[in-house]
Amino acid sequence: MGATRVEIIGIGAGDPGHVTVAAVAALNRADVFFFLDKPDAARELSDLRQAILDAHVPGGGYRLARAQDPERVRTESGYGEAVADWRKRRADVCEQLMVEHLAPGETGAFLVWGDPSLYDSIISVVDDIRARGRLDFDVVVHAGISSVSALAARCGTTLNQVGGAVQVTTGRRLEQAWPDGVDDVVVMLDSRDAYLHFAEDPDVHVHWGAYVGTADEIIVSGPLTEVAEQIRETREKARQDKGWIMDTYLLRRRR
Ligand SMILES: C[S@@+](CC[C@H](N)C(=O)[O-])C[C@H]1O[C@@H](n2cnc3c(N)ncnc32)[C@H](O)[C@@H]1O
Numbered sequence: 001m002g003a004t005r006v007e008i009i010g011i012g013a014g015d016p017g018h019v020t021v022a023a024v025a026a027l028n029r030a031d032v033f034f035f036l037d038k039p040d041a042a043r044e045l046s047d048l049r050q051a052i053l054d055a056h057v058p059g060g061g062y063r064l065a066r067a068q069d070p071e072r073v074r075t076e077s078g079y080g081e082a083v084a085d086w087r088k089r090r091a092d093v094c095e096q097l098m099v100e101h102l103a104p105g106e107t108g109a110f111l112v113w114g115d116p117s118l119y120d121s122i123i124s125v126v127d128d129i130r131a132r133g134r135l136d137f138d139v140v141v142h143a144g145i146s147s148v149s150a151l152a153a154r155c156g157t158t159l160n161q162v163g164g165a166v167q168v169t170t171g172r173r174l175e176q177a178w179p180d181g182v183d184d185v186v187v188m189l190d191s192r193d194a195y196l197h198f199a200e201d202p203d204v205h206v207h208w209g210a211y212v213g214t215a216d217e218i219i220v221s222g223p224l225t226e227v228a229e230q231i232r233e234t235r236e237k238a239r240q241d242k243g244w245i246m247d248t249y250l251l252r253r254r255r
Pocket residue numbers: 013014112113114115116117118119120145146147148187188189190209210211212213214246247248
C-alpha cells in the first residue's frame with residue numbers, strides 16, 4: 001500500500017481550459033474530492049468545481065465528501081484574530097472529512113480556485129492538520145492559473161512595467177494608501193471600492209475584471225478618471241444580479 005496523499009490542486013479562475021495538464025493528471029488520480037461548500041449564492045462556485053470535474057474526469061469513479069465551509073465571524077477583536085479562528089475551524093472541518101472519507105493509502109484532493117499560493121488558506125489548513133499528528137499523509141501542491149494571470153492575459157497586458165515591481169494586495173490595504181515603491185498594484189478581495197480613492201489621479205490606468213474566465217466575465221479598462229464610476233456601477237449591479245462577485249484589478253501609475 002502506498003502512502004496516503006492529499007493533493008491541493010489549483011483549478012484556475014473558472015475556465016475549464018485553464019486547468020494545467022499536471023492538474024488534470026492529479027484530478028484523475030484522486031479517490032475522493034473534499035468540497036467545502038459556501039452558503040447561499042456562492043453555491044454557484046461549487047457548481048463550477050463540479051463542471052471542472054465533469055470536463056476533466058469524464059469517467060467519474062471518484063467520491064465526493066462535502067461539508068459546509070465555516071463562516072468567518074467578524075469580531076471586534078480584529079482581522080488577524082478572526083482569520084486565525086476561521087482557519088482553525090476550517091482545519092477542524094477538513095480533518096473530520098479526511099478521518100471519515102480518506103482510507104489509508106488513498107489520495108484525497110482539494111480543488112482550489114485560481115492558484116493555491118494566492119489568498120487561499122488550504123495549504124496552511126492542511127499544514128495545521130498534519131501538525132496535529134492525528135493523521136499521517138503526504139502533501140502535493142499543483143499550481144493553477146490565478147485570477148491575476150487570467151486578468152492580465154484577458155487584458156493583453158503585463159503586470160509590471162519594464163524592470164519595475166508589482167505588488168499584489170487587498171482592497172483593505174489599498175484603502176489605507178498606495179503601496180510604497182511600486183507603480184503597479186494588483187488588488188484582490190476588494191469589497192469596498194478602494195480604487196475610488198485614486199479616481200482623481202490622472203496618471204492611473206485600470207484593468208478591471210469580474211468573473212474572469214467564466215461565462216459571466218466583465219472587463220473594463222481605461223484611465224481611472226474616466227472609468228471609475230462605470231466600474232463602481234457595474235460591480236454593484238453584478239453583485240445584485242448574481243448575489244456575489246469576484247473581481248480583480250490592476251492599477252497602473254504611468255511612469
Ligand atoms: C480568496 S481569493 C482567491 C484567489 C485565488 N487563489 C486566485 O489565485 O485567483 C478570492 C479573490 O480572488 C479574486 N478572483 C478569484 N476568481 C476570480 C475571477 N474569476 N475573476 C476575478 N477575480 C477573481 C477576487 O479578487 C476574489 O476576491
